[in-house]
Amino acid sequence: MDISSGEESGISESEIENYMDKPYEQLRTGIHKVKNVNGTVRCPFCAGKKKQDYKYKDLLQHASGVGKGSANRSAKQKAEHLALAKYLEIDLSDEAEQAQGPPLPQPTSQTQKDDLYVWPWAGIMVNIQDQSLHNSDYWFKELAKYRPLDVLVLDELGVTAQAVVVFSDDWNGFLNASEFEKSFESKDNGKTGWKLHSIQPGSNIYGWIAREDDYRCEGPIGEYLRTKGSLKRVSDIVDESSKSRHSVVENLANEIDMTNENLTELECKYNEKALSLCRVLEEKDQLQHALLEERKRRNQSAWEARQRIMDEQEKLNKELEARKRKLDLWSRDLNEREALTEQQRQKLQEDKRKNDQRNESLNKAAVEWNKTDANVSRIIEDQKREKEEALRRIFELEKQLDEKHQLEIEIELLKGKLNMRKHLGDDEALQKKIKEKQEELEEKEFDFEVKNLENQTLIVKDRESNDELQEARKEFIEASKNSLINARTNIGIKRMGELNEKVFVDACKKKLPLEDAQIKGVELCSSWQENVKNSEWYPFKVIPTDHDDVELILNEDDEKLRKLKKEWGDNVYKEVVTALKEIIEYNPSGRYIVSEIWNYRENRKAKMKEAVSYILEKIKHLKPKRTAR
Known part of the structure; x- marks a missing residue:
């Protein structure tokens, strides 16, 4: 279970010690589970990690490392792992003792201490009469709960068989072998029962742990035990295990001390490097600041020098223009005083x-x-x-x-x-x-x-x-499309229903930068030109009149027109309405643009006679006066 989302996700370094109390109480009350079913332990605060089966020592090392030394973890994660380390040290200390290794088995009597056992531990089964049971694989599966390493079936004249069960040479192997022996003794089929019924054993199978007499006996079992094992007392093995464990502990302690010394040395080197890096960064910042100042100074000097050059250039240009004008005056004066040459006369005749x-x-x-x-x-x-x-x-x-x-x-x-x-x-x-x-x-x-x-x-x-x-x-x-008639004359050709792009560009200039206004104005004009041409859009009301006719009135409540007027103003609105009325008047069915002769002075359709008279008048004005010879 995660920490409640209602709490602060961010915790400062100074608040870590205070914040670890809450996750520690949650660990104690069982809200966060630490123990797994298989006897291992897990980290409840790293639920997304694949590895969740730790030994006690490894989990304690993980919690301490994250809580004290991890630089890429947040303060909250550090507090949670410190609480986990505290919980492992105080409330799960018994797990630490179990993690040191299985407890050494204590012999129940002095006789067991002095008994010689075959080592590595081995079990013996005799009187296996059923031919179908003369199979090592069968017995390996049958005795699986005692965790044997191997089961070897030894036939004896093909009638009955004996088997040697091999266990691991550690104390777990001894415990498994003891459980194996107890399972036969509980049915009175142990070594004592075999000695009593060896003459007439019946169909029962007998089993026990191999000891000195089995090691020294004749036959295939004795030969196998003497070949594969040796005789040892339990007390000797206990002493050897204790010595070995103490040696391992001493070696581990020495390695831990050496590791701590190395960590201390590395920490000192890290601090030195960090301090050196800070100094380098400070020097770098100072150099960058000095570089920026020098760059500003040079840019200012370059700008001033460029300004001086531009001022001098402008002054020189003015002087040059003045001298050009003076030379032009002199040249004109000379040209007026000179007589006409033959070339000039020819040019005049050509003109x-x-x-x-x-x-x-x-x-x-x-x-x-x-x-x-x-x-x-x-x-x-x-x-x-x-x-x-x-x-x-x-x-x-x-x-x-x-x-x-x-x-x-x-x-x-x-x-x-x-x-x-x-x-x-x-x-x-x-x-x-x-x-x-x-x-x-x-x-x-x-x-x-x-x-x-x-x-x-x-x-x-x-x-x-x-x-x-x-x-x-x-x-x-x-x-007249390529003649003297155009939109700037009194009589011209007007495209009925066509929008004026300049009106849209001027409206966009009031709201947008100059570069964007030009593009946006063209796009807006093109979009509304398509709306005007769309025959499905008809923002007019049809009103009957007294003379059995109808009158078209603009529907000012039309959604498109209201939005256009609100967003782009009256000029754009009037331009669209005028184009719409023109195209409805001149081409209501197809709604494509139609050219018409137009009287721009009176803003009406021009008569044919007016257009012809206007053209004739223009031609009269364009006639050049004949030059007197």
């Missing part, structure tokens, strides 16, 4: 020839524009005359139509009166009047049909004239 050619071209252009003006004027006059004639005819037709309708009403009234008078018996005069009215109606209908045909003919001519005028406007627009 006159080019001027004559340019005048001739302009005269031809003027003639063509005059023809165009005459044609346009003629078309306009014809259209005006035909329209007046058509209006007059339409008026007469409407008048005749009214008369026709009036006659039809009178005939219906007379028919009604006739039907009424049929019942009265006096209808001859009424019949005559009805016949006269019908003849008059037929005559009116004939005149109406004739005039209607004439009116249709005029309408067709009007359409042809209008188509011809529209074609002339298109040709004029195409011809």
Whole structure:
């Protein structure tokens, strides 16, 4: 379990001793587990590490090392490991005693102390009669709980078999061998039982620890024991183990002392190196500071020198310009006083020839524009005359139509009166009047049909004239794209529905740096040009009028327009609204940009006659005056 997240994660070095009390209490109460099931110990504060099976000594060394000497651990981790070291030293001290090695077995009597055992420890099993049990692997598995190193089955005349069980030569091996012997003695199948029933042993298997008499006996068991082992008393082995352990302890103590001395020496060297490094770092900082100061000083000197050079250069440039102007004046004066040379006269003649050619071209252009003006004027006059004639005819037709309708009403009234008078018996005069009215109606209908045909003919001519005028406007627009007409003149070509990029760039300059404003303005203009061309966006309200027509009113609550006005201001908003109205007026279905002849002075669509007159006027002004010879 980790320390509660509600506590401070950061602990200063001075608070380590105070903070270790809490994890120590958690270790004592069992919140943090230290012991493993297999008898080893673990570090509860390094739960993410792969190795979690320590011996007591190794875990104590780990906890002390992290708590006192680890430089890459936080103060909190150091406090937790110091608490673990304290817990191991105080509350798990018995684990330290167990970790020194298994306790030496104490013989139960003086006889056992003086008994000679076969060493390495060995067990003996006799009277193995079943042929299926004459197998070493079987007995190795069967006796696995006693942890034997090997089991050797020795056949005796192929009827019964004997086995030697080999144990490890340490005290654990002796304990396992003793448990092996006790398991047979508990069933009365030990060495004593074998001596009593050796003549008639039955089917029981007997077993015990190999001793002196077994070592010296005849047969395969004795030969094996004499070959592989020797006889030793338990007391001798205890003494040897004690001496060996004391020797190991002394060696370890000497190694620890030497290690501590080496650590002390290394610590001194580390402190010396650290102190030397601090001095080097201080010197480095001083050198860097001096270098920066020297660099600043040199930069300042270089800047001052460059400024002086620039001032001198500017002064020299001014003097040079003054002398150039003076020389130009002298040269001009000399050129005015000199007579014209032959080369100059030839050049003047060449200029006159080019001027004559340019005048001739302009005269031809003027003639063509005059023809165009005459044609346009003629078309306009014809259209005006035909329209007046058509209006007059339409008026007469409407008048005749009214008369026709009036006659039809009178005939219906007379028919009604006739039907009424049929019942009265006096209808001859009424019949005559009805016949006269019908003849008059037929005559009116004939005149109406004739005039209607004439009116249709005029309408067709009007359409042809209008188509011809529209074609002339298109040709004029195409011809004027590279001519004298442009957006800076009174009459020009305007692209209806196209946004002015400058308006967007100016709006961006108010909010962004100059470099970014240009790019952002172009992107914004392109984006809103696509919105204007999108036929799915229609921010208009359709309002019916009194003349069976509709009127389009801008929907100022449109979300896109409100957002545009709020973010980029009125100028951008007005530009988008104007372009949208133009493209809805001139091309509502396709929503692509259409070119139109425009009167920029009055901000309206220009008439064809106005455009031609304006071009002719420009040509007159462009005609150069002929130079007198």
